[in-house]
Amino acid sequence: MRFTKQKRHRKIVRFYTACFGFREPFKVLCDGTFIHHLSNNxxxxxKSVSSALAAPVHLFTTKCAIAELESLGRSYGGSVNSARRDFRLAKCEHDQNVSAYDCIVETVGDNNPEHFFVASQDVKLRKQCQKVPGVPVMYGLRNAVYLDQLSSFQREYVKASEEERLRMTDSEYKLLQKRVKKISNSEIDSSEEGNEDEISEPRALDNRKTYKRGLEIKDKAKFKLKRAKAPNPLSRKKKSKPSTPASNSGKKENAGSGATRSRPRKRKRSHKAQTTSGTPAT
Structure with a gap:
């Protein structure tokens, strides 16, 4: 229950801050009935009012409300002392004391320029304040302080004011007409200058074409020929070490002997063997 109450109060406070310009610390204008309720409980x-609004507050009352409490008798002596001790005095332009109802209604006025929260136990005063746009109302119930919900009049007033802001005023409409005339005149002047320059347009177009052709020739991409790169060092054979002269001589001898041995020997036939094989035996 406490969480729902705080949530509802935050929404109401946010509404008044956004639509009517209420700012912290909030000003709370209290009458004698509300002060007496706080002192009795x-x-x-x-603390009680700031916890209800979840923000710092300044409490105000009027001299007419204090005079009304004093006239009620000794039983209201504690509430009179708390009103003088804990509350500030709001400006009240009454030479003679008036009832707290009339005094608070006059201080609030038609638009509540001081941005007061009105705290009262008087139902008549609360209903009267709800008829004024931008006047939040508070009241006490047992050991807690509550913020009254928005009235239908206040919600309709806010909607109507938003619609008026969206509409165009007479001064804004006149400025718009002047700007439209200036733009139209500048367009007419530019069109006349364009008609004068129609004769020189073909030459300019030809010059642009030739210029573009030159740019196209220069801007063509020149393909680079692929050149052979250096061989991969990992795929190349290792260089042979320089040989000594002794090893070279040994290699030559071995090469010579190997060459003689590698040649096939030719078989020579003797003539005697041919004659013996060719003649018959006697």
């Missing part, structure tokens, strides 16, 4: 005025 042993509630600290600053």
């Amino acid at each position: 042993n509630l600290v005025p600053d």
Whole structure:
């Protein structure tokens, strides 16, 4: 229950800050009935009201409300002392004391320029304040302080004011007409200058074409020929070490002997063997 109450109060406070320009610390204008309720229930005025609004507050009352409490008798002596001790005095332009109802209604006025929260236990005063746009109302119930919900009049007033902001005023409409005329005149002047330059346009076009052709020739991409790169060092054979003269002589001898041995020997036939084989035996 406490969480839902705080959530509802935050929404109402956010509405008044966004639509009517309320700012912290909030000003709370209290009458004698609300002060008497706080004193009877042993509630600290600053803490109870600030916890309800979840923000720092400044408590105000009027001299007419204090005079009304004093006229009620000794039973209201504690509330009179708390009003003088814990509350500030709002400006009240009454030479003679008036009832707290009339005094608070006059201080709030038609638009609530001081951005007051009105705290009262009087139902008549609360209903009257809800008829004024931008006047949030508070009241006490047992050991807690509550913020009254928005009235239908206040919601309709906010919607109407938003629609008026979206509409164009007479001064804005006149400025718009002047700007449209200037733009139209500048367009007419530019069109006349364009008609004068129609004769020189073909030459300019030819020059642009030739210039573009030159750019196209220069801007053509020149393909680079692929040149042979150096061989991969890992695929190359290792260089042979320089040989000594002794090893070279030995290699030559071996090469010579190998060459003689590698040649096939030719078989020579003797003539005697041919004659013996060719003649018959006697």
